[in-house]
Amino acid sequence: MDFQLTPEEETFRAEVRAFLDEMLPPGTHTMDPAFLAEWHRRVREKRWVGFSWPREVGGGGGSIMQQVILKEEMAKRKAPPLGTCFMGLAWVGPAIIQYGTEAQKQRFVPDILDGKVQWCTGYSEPGSGSDLASLQCRGVRDGEHYVVNGQKIWTSIAMWSKWIILLVRTGPPGVEHKHDGITCLLVEMDTPGITVRPIRNMSGGAMFAEVFFDDVRVPVGNRLGEEGQGWKVTVSALAHERSSIAEVEGLLRKLDELVELARRAVKNGRPALEDDGVRRRIARCETRIEAMRMNGLRFLTKQLKGEPLGAETSINKLHRAALEVEMGDLALEIQGSAGHLEKEVEGGRWQRFALNWPEVVIGGGTPNIQRNIIGERVLGLPKD
Numbered sequence: 001m002d003f004q005l006t007p008e009e010e011t012f013r014a015e016v017r018a019f020l021d022e023m024l025p026p027g028t029h030t031m032d033p034a035f036l037a038e039w040h041r042r043v044r045e046k047r048w049v050g051f052s053w054p055r056e057v058g059g060g061g062g063s064i065m066q067q068v069i070l071k072e073e074m075a076k077r078k079a080p081p082l083g084t085c086f087m088g089l090a091w092v093g094p095a096i097i098q099y100g101t102e103a104q105k106q107r108f109v110p111d112i113l114d115g116k117v118q119w120c121t122g123y124s125e126p127g128s129g130s131d132l133a134s135l136q137c138r139g140v141r142d143g144e145h146y147v148v149n150g151q152k153i154w155t156s157i158a159m160w161s162k163w164i165i166l167l168v169r170t171g172p173p174g175v176e177h178k179h180d181g182i183t184c185l186l187v188e189m190d191t192p193g194i195t196v197r198p199i200r201n202m203s204g205g206a207m208f209a210e211v212f213f214d215d216v217r218v219p220v221g222n223r224l225g226e227e228g229q230g231w232k233v234t235v236s237a238l239a240h241e242r243s244s245i246a247e248v249e250g251l252l253r254k255l256d257e258l259v260e261l262a263r264r265a266v267k268n269g270r271p272a273l274e275d276d277g278v279r280r281r282i283a284r285c286e287t288r289i290e291a292m293r294m295n296g297l298r299f300l301t302k303q304l305k306g307e308p309l310g311a312e313t314s315i316n317k318l319h320r321a322a323l324e325v326e327m328g329d330l331a332l333e334i335q336g337s338a339g340h341l342e343k344e345v346e347g348g349r350w351q352r353f354a355l356n357w358p359e360v361v362i363g364g365g366t367p368n369i370q371r372n373i374i375g376e377r378v379l380g381l382p383k384d
Ligand SMILES: Cc1cc2nc3c(=O)[nH]c(=O)nc-3n(C[C@H](O)[C@H](O)[C@H](O)COP(=O)(O)OP(=O)(O)OC[C@H]3O[C@@H](n4cnc5c(N)ncnc54)[C@H](O)[C@@H]3O)c2cc1C
Pocket: 120, 121, 122, 123, 124, 125, 127, 128, 129, 130, 131, 153, 154, 155, 156, 157, 208, 358, 359, 360, 362, 363, 364, 365, 366, 367, 368, 369, 372, 384
């Protein structure tokens, strides 16, 4: 890999830094709603929301390397996210751009970029998570509609979303190949027959829900891709940056904060940072982050050569899951007995961090599933 940036890429990095200097002077309250509205307006104006999407649909048309630079600089400066519609930007938008009709692109993409509507993802069901293709929620064609019946679960932010990207089974019951007969529908959440029940998680918040569909009528015009091709739509809409280099920046920043916490906290009458065990664990985290960075650079090199990224990205997903758990546990341990008290240190932010591990560990595929993927598709081991 060539680590040197081209002059154009250096110019772009300088542009991003200048923008951040202007928008994020010391003392900026990045959670302030007025600031966030202005932030979104300005990044959108620069076309940095949907930065890698084609310019024809309102995206930035940016290159892979520019995208890495942008995310890296934003992560270093703890900048708010580029856009407010997380799932819309992460996969709904890319799926619509790749598989949508012209009418669907015009209808949905601008609102995602402008952060006007929130999307959620209706894939998992009770009994169909890792084995997603076993899903049972059914869509039966009735003239110009699909009539949907069934249940989804763990649907993040369902209670605040206007739309859901939904996978339903439309093939005849008992089809031989379970990946066939799945169809992707775009469904408005206020359609009659949809019930959303929030689920409280162990950190006390409720950010996901159960969603029930009872004779919900969805126009055929809201189908994304062909009938029966929902699996393809779901798995192949990931043409964006997956090198995880930007994630590494975020993890390094969190490690810095952990070191700061260890400097202030007291263990056996001395700063916790002077404790051998604490130092060893911090070093282990740093080594893991460095391994992630190296893997990220290997993935990036592949992408820059125009080669598709495959199963190898599961390696960093696995590393990241282990790291987040380790860092969360370490933060509580450094705090000693205060670690058990909800809001004792820094308003309880490390407690919340430690309890939110399922988000990175289970969300997007469990460690066991990642190990299967690495074993079978990277190492060529026999199938599970
Ligand atoms: C914070 C969070 C947010 C989420 N948001 C969404 C969302 O917005 N939309 C959505 O659709 N889903 C969402 N999910 C669901 C998530 O995708 C599933 O929980 C995940 O895919 C695991 O599926 P499952 O819960 O059915 O567990 P299971 O698949 O039942 O797995 C249970 C255990 O068995 C293991 N296991 C399963 N199969 C195998 C195998 N073949 N080999 C070895 N071990 C195996 C797993 O690793 C796991 O440890 C979210 C989950 C979390 C935690």
